[in-house]
Amino acid sequence: MSSIKPITLHAHSSGPNPWKVVIILQELELPYTLVYETPATIKSAPYTDVNPNGRVPAIRDPNTGITLWESGAIIEYLIENYDTEQKISHGSQSPEKWLEKQFLYFQVSGQGPYFGQYTWFARLHHEQLPSAKERYLNEIKRVIGVLNTILEGKNYLVGEKATYADLSFITWSLIGQNAVESAGVDLDKEAPNYVAWMKRLLDRPAVQKALQEKEKASSASAQ
Ligand SMILES: N[C@@H](CCC(=O)N[C@@H](CS)C(=O)NCC(=O)O)C(=O)O
CATH class of the missing domain: 1.20.1050.10 (Glutathione S-transferase Yfyf (Class Pi); Chain A, domain 2)
Known part of the structure; x- marks a missing residue:
């Protein structure tokens, strides 16, 4: 895991959706950097270049080059790419x-x-x-x-x-x-x-x- 570069997570200090993703990052012991967006930054560029929907969370993963928003999609992405030991999932071949x-x-x-x-x-x-x-x-x-x-x-x-x-x-x-x-x-x-x-x-x-x-x-x- 030490060769994994930190994943950037755009978050909000209080809203619950980004923190769902932080829980998953912590569970998988992945390195991450939080970037806090505010009501002043979230609805315009440069943040809307990351998430045109103007909401958090969004991630940018330098390990794969992906930019992704919607907490459910981000969680699925983290699981498929990084939960290789099936710590918090049952694996892609399981029912x-x-x-x-x-x-x-x-x-x-x-x-x-x-x-x-x-x-x-x-x-x-x-x-x-x-x-x-x-x-x-x-x-x-x-x-x-x-x-x-x-x-x-x-x-x-x-x-x-x-x-x-x-x-x-x-x-x-x-x-x-x-x-x-x-x-x-x-x-x-x-x-x-x-x-x-x-x-x-x-x-x-x-x-x-x-x-x-x-x-x-x-x-x-x-x-
Ligand atoms: N369906 C989205 C919802 C994202 C969402 O509503 N995030 C809230 C924070 S918990 C937000 O960005 N609120 C700021 C706003 O709507 O301006 C997801 O699950 O990622």
Whole structure:
């Protein structure tokens, strides 16, 4: 691994999507350099030359020459290119490969956007729209419920080990958990499999390193 050149990751100090990628980079012990974008830099060149969609994350990998955006695609790329020892995946020839992708797609299409819309209507929208907040809070509860059911009798989503499928849910789950607990839901009681799974994932040293780095970046940007 020492001959691998650092991968550049364009991130945001607080938004959850880039930090999903940091978790994967940490798990795979890959070298990386974070470049922090801000609301002032993200929607115009030179950043839009990297990601014309004007959002983070995006990576530039000098080892292959690729520039890539969309967190799900970046995670798949990192796994296929760098998880050669199948540390957090089951390998490209295994049937589990498709289940891992299934959960990654569920995360990027069914968790992130809905949890993100809740945050928007709860904190950022210019007027209070209780029905919009209610819709997205219900969706957070529903997604947590789906994961809780899938995790009945299981430690991880796919097979017997933590894979990128599990790890991709962490950063948005932390936000969703906060939202439903603030609304009075007792997750220990309502979703015990989900709570135990999150604890298992948060106990991983690589996950802790990534979240500590996120915490530092977000406190630095608040000063
Ligand atoms: N589908 C994209 C979503 C990316 C996204 O929405 N990123 C947020 C940060 S978590 C962002 O760039 N927000 C800034 C903006 O929309 O201006 C992905 O998964 O990469």
